[in-house]
Amino acid sequence: MRKTTIKDVAKYANVSIATVSRVINNSPLASKEAKKKVLQAIRELGYEPNALARGLVSRKSNTIGVLIPDVSNPFFAKVFRGMEDAVHKNNSNVFICNTDKDKERMLRYIKFLREKQVEGVIFTSEEVTKEYYEALYSLNVPVVLVATEAKEYNLPAVKVNDYQAVSDAIKYLVDNGHSNIGMISGPLEDKIAGLPRYEGYKSTLMEMGIPFNEENVVFGDYRFESGKKAIKELLSKNPEITAVFVSSDEMAIGSIVGACKMGIEVPKELSIIGYDNVSISEMSNPALTTIDQSLYQMGYQGVELLFEMIEKQKKEDSRICKGDTIYIPHRIIERESVSNLIQLNI
Amino acid sequence: MRKTTIKDVAKYANVSIATVSRVINNSPLASKEAKKKVLQAIRELGYEPNALARGLVSRKSNTIGVLIPDVSNPFFAKVFRGMEDAVHKNNSNVFICNTDKDKERMLRYIKFLREKQVEGVIFTSEEVTKEYYEALYSLNVPVVLVATEAKEYNLPAVKVNDYQAVSDAIKYLVDNGHSNIGMISGPLEDKIAGLPRYEGYKSTLMEMGIPFNEENVVFGDYRFESGKKAIKELLSKNPEITAVFVSSDEMAIGSIVGACKMGIEVPKELSIIGYDNVSISEMSNPALTTIDQSLYQMGYQGVELLFEMIEKQKKEDSRICKGDTIYIPHRIIERESVSNLIQLNI
DNA sequence: AAACTAACTGTAAACGTTTACAGCATTATT
DNA sequence: AATAATGCTGTAAACGTTTACAGTTAGTTT
Numbered sequence: 001m002r003k004t005t006i007k008d009v010a011k012y013a014n015v016s017i018a019t020v021s022r023v024i025n026n027s028p029l030a031s032k033e034a035k036k037k038v039l040q041a042i043r044e045l046g047y048e049p050n051a052l053a054r055g056l057v058s059r060k061s062n063t064i065g066v067l068i069p070d071v072s073n074p075f076f077a078k079v080f081r082g083m084e085d086a087v088h089k090n091n092s093n094v095f096i097c098n099t100d101k102d103k104e105r106m107l108r109y110i111k112f113l114r115e116k117q118v119e120g121v122i123f124t125s126e127e128v129t130k131e132y133y134e135a136l137y138s139l140n141v142p143v144v145l146v147a148t149e150a151k152e153y154n155l156p157a158v159k160v161n162d163y164q165a166v167s168d169a170i171k172y173l174v175d176n177g178h179s180n181i182g183m184i185s186g187p188l189e190d191k192i193a194g195l196p197r198y199e200g201y202k203s204t205l206m207e208m209g210i211p212f213n214e215e216n217v218v219f220g221d222y223r224f225e226s227g228k229k230a231i232k233e234l235l236s237k238n239p240e241i242t243a244v245f246v247s248s249d250e251m252a253i254g255s256i257v258g259a260c261k262m263g264i265e266v267p268k269e270l271s272i273i274g275y276d277n278v279s280i281s282e283m284s285n286p287a288l289t290t291i292d293q294s295l296y297q298m299g300y301q302g303v304e305l306l307f308e309m310i311e312k313q314k315k316e317d318s319r320i321c322k323g324d325t326i327y328i329p330h331r332i333i334e335r336e337s338v339s340n341l342i343q344l345n346i
Numbered sequence: 347m348r349k350t351t352i353k354d355v356a357k358y359a360n361v362s363i364a365t366v367s368r369v370i371n372n373s374p375l376a377s378k379e380a381k382k383k384v385l386q387a388i389r390e391l392g393y394e395p396n397a398l399a400r401g402l403v404s405r406k407s408n409t410i411g412v413l414i415p416d417v418s419n420p421f422f423a424k425v426f427r428g429m430e431d432a433v434h435k436n437n438s439n440v441f442i443c444n445t446d447k448d449k450e451r452m453l454r455y456i457k458f459l460r461e462k463q464v465e466g467v468i469f470t471s472e473e474v475t476k477e478y479y480e481a482l483y484s485l486n487v488p489v490v491l492v493a494t495e496a497k498e499y500n501l502p503a504v505k506v507n508d509y510q511a512v513s514d515a516i517k518y519l520v521d522n523g524h525s526n527i528g529m530i531s532g533p534l535e536d537k538i539a540g541l542p543r544y545e546g547y548k549s550t551l552m553e554m555g556i557p558f559n560e561e562n563v564v565f566g567d568y569r570f571e572s573g574k575k576a577i578k579e580l581l582s583k584n585p586e587i588t589a590v591f592v593s594s595d596e597m598a599i600g601s602i603v604g605a606c607k608m609g610i611e612v613p614k615e616l617s618i619i620g621y622d623n624v625s626i627s628e629m630s631n632p633a634l635t636t637i638d639q640s641l642y643q644m645g646y647q648g649v650e651l652l653f654e655m656i657e658k659q660k661k662e663d664s665r666i667c668k669g670d671t672i673y674i675p676h677r678i679i680e681r682e683s684v685s686n687l688i689q690l691n692i
Numbered sequence: 693a694a695a696c697t698a699a700c701t702g703t704a705a706a707c708g709t710t711t712a713c714a715g716c717a718t719t720a721t722t
Numbered sequence: 723a724a725t726a727a728t729g730c731t732g733t734a735a736a737c738g739t740t741t742a743c744a745g746t747t748a749g750t751t752t
Binding site: 003048051053055056070072073074077080081084093095096098112114116117138224250257260279280282285287 | 420442
């Protein structure tokens with residue numbers, strides 16, 4: 001059963017296909033009368049233009065691609081939701097690609113996006129390796145990085161300043177009277193969210209006149225279970241710790257649960273501050289004090305930037321799409337998992 | 347900058363575009379020699395076929411649409427992840443549409459999917475109203491329902507049997523010695539997840555010889571905050587309750603937190619069982635005992651079914667796509683939020 | 693009344709593919 | 723030796739749009 005085409009509409013309305021096309025795209029070249037006839041025909045036949053054909057001749061697919069590790073992870077889910085809303089505000093669509101941080105999947109998807117003639121792509125939360133950069137470059141469309149950056153390639157990016165955010169978190173703990181501060185970090189090989197946070201922790205401690213001690217940091221993989229394990233390890237290495245900065249909310253909640261199983265009460269005996277402000281952080285018991293990354297906004301803004309670049313590229317017909325990193329604001333969300341030692345001592 | 351096309355490849359390899367096309371689609375009509383020349387040319391020119399043009403002539407977009415309330419909700423995120431994996435296993439792509447349970451958005455998206463020539467659509471977790479059904483029907487492609495059903499329209503669906511699942515949950519509580527069992531339900535106007543679960547609760551209670559009491563059920567909206575509020579309301583109406591079935595995990599975790607704030611210990615003084623087995627249910631404290639819906643599998647299977655139907659429709663050239671509801675298995679995940687009264691009494 | 697303009701309309705070419713069809717060697721069959 | 727079959731190739735039409743261009747009509751200016 002063939003779908004209704006522009007030809008059918010033209011015949012039905014007794015005009016040429018050019019006129020129909022003009023009406024659809026409401027060009028000023030169509031007369032009132034023609035418009036009326038055509039609109040009527042469209043309604044009666046239930047016509048809907050074929051985006052494939054449109055895209056082919058206009059060279060516009062109205063589609064962008066999003067490369068993201070895993071939408072089922074609450075962190076990415078939130079970021080993606082922001083992206084999606086921005087995409088639809090711009091009357092466009094999005095192909096989503098879960099890469100699982102797998103090289104082959106990533107490369108396959110990039111190829112795929114090319115075939116689909118996407119007009120831009122968002123690359124989320126992974127390190128931009130040389131191989132990835134080349135694949136992206138060959139796409140020949142604007143690329144925006146979200147929750148990651150790649151200064152060496154000069155790609156535009158939207159993220160929070162991790163170093164600064166962690167630094168603020170540590171200062172907050174110190175302001176609350178803590179000086180024996182531990183950390184549960186992501187892996188240091190992770191150049192995006194691992195290393196910079198670790199360094200933020202280390203430098204800020206030193207800046208505040210607190211000696212840095214390697215024993216006070218333990219590593220995890222950002223997930224719940226690893227937080228549960230890590231807190232035990234940390235506390236067994238140094239039971240004197242009164243507060244710990246944890247590199248992700250999920251892992252932080254793991255630490256709370258882990259501490260609880262050890263009979264340690266949060267925040268009375270141990271303060272915990274997380275990172276991300278993912279929705280589950282309000283649901284933990286006690287509710288998690290954390291660094292808000294405005295994930296939704298990060299996604300939204302990344303896509304907005306992408307559309308600006310697409311617009312710009314179209315005008316200038318330039319091939320190269322460079323840009324700086326835009327740092328979006330972060331802030332501390334005070335909930336229940338950090339106690340104020342100073343107040344307590346008064 | 348024009349992209350490399352099949353013509354460029356043909357010229358470069360000194361063959362006709364038909365031959366190039368044959369090689370790309372590895373048709374047996376291409377000779378070994380031609381294949382070699384063409385492949386070489388493709389590699390050197392970095393050619394990638396244009397999916398828009400392909401789709402136009404072959405009338406295949408290799409794309410399906412997913413209508414889903416909100417991917418940033420962990421429930422849907424998990425379901426969607428299953429869908430996405432199934433889609434990519436079938437060498438296809440997916441347009442995702444967050445409807446926010448908003449009628450206008452839904453209708454707009456359906457129109458949209460039609461323009462994009464999707465070959466099938468997944469409709470998730472909402473009631474199929476007459477208006478929606480008609481919009482979907484006009485798409486003229488197979489539709490599969492996931493986490494919802496619509497017997498009156500005979501649409502194929504994949505979901506768990508809510509009534510049975512709730513019934514099992516109640517029996518489980520009874521088996522653990524509870525007889526004063528409350529419920530935090532979704533709204534009864536919700537024909538998909540509200541009413542059936544409420545009825546499962548009511549009937550099973552009666553079946554087990556426990557009188558049903560309207561006072562023992564309180565309503566929420568499945569979200570955390572409403573669970574927190576609801577448990578207070580429930581307990582104030584009837585402090586004798588020893589266990590409560592809560593219609594979603596998020597709301598159940600809210601109840602745990604709410605109870606805790608009231609100084610009531612879960613599960614020692616109050617048992618709570620949830621519904622969904624969303625990833626955060628392992629992260630609550632105590633970890634939540636719940637009914638597993640295999641969300642990932644639900645999404646995966648829904649998409650698999652959709653592809654089968656697309657295949658079938660292509661062969662039979664039939665317009666109508668009817669089907670039964672496939673109930674996928676559910677099971678009780680025993681964690682820490684339900685206590686066994688019988689064991690305790692021994 | 694001729695020439696020009698304005699406001700619209702239709703024809704046809706393009707977009708980048710797939711594929712039916714016809715054609716041409718080459719080999720196999722009579 | 724003529725015919726048939728096989729294996730491959732290229733030409734051209736189609737897919738459903740957009741849009742440059744030429745054409746038509748009616749109204750305005752001279």
